[in-house]
Amino acid sequence: MKNFIVIFREPDGRKQQHSEEETRIHQLHWKEWFGKWSAEGKLAGGSGLSLEGAVISPSKQISSGTHQNGTEIVGGFLLLKAEDLNQAVRIALSCPIYQFGGYAEVREMQG
Template identity: 40%
Template sequence: MKTYFILIREPDGRTTVPSVEETRQHQLDWKFWIDNLVEKGHWQSGNSLTLGGKVMRPTPSGLAIYEDLYRINEQEIVGGYLLIKAMDFDQAVTLMQTCPVFDADGFVEIRETM
């Protein structure tokens, strides 16, 4: 099996705050989905990310460090990552098709690790 890195991208949760019940249900959906991957031997690792962050970029005058520039267009954030195991890229795509991030207007980037 190969390992695939999944980057979870989603709307910035501070712009549209879901209700307590919506949040609870979304968390349960994630738990059920991950438990299914674990049961079938596809889960390797994963984690959510905090909302705070720093971006470091080289510039002609040296290394620049920016705070809170991890959002794209001030709307989209990288919310977390997953490492999954799959036979090939097609299977990784199939496994991700039921990911709960799509229920929250998010999307994923799938990359094979080297």
């Protein structure tokens, strides 16, 4: 098994609101998705990320907040165990991140 990280990028939730029902259903999809892949031993960790942070520039200037590309933020990450990149991508393709306009980047971890 190889180790992969999935980086979730999504629209900043403070700028795009969803109804309580939409949010409830989306969270249920995440719970089901985590349950399926946990039961198969493919999840090794991960977390959503808070909206608070600091960005340190190459010149070591510090600014409050998170890095944004337009209204897009990194919303979380996941650690996967998979046979190869293709299997890791197939797992990520089944993820609920796409329901609210998010997307995923899958990369093999070194070492």
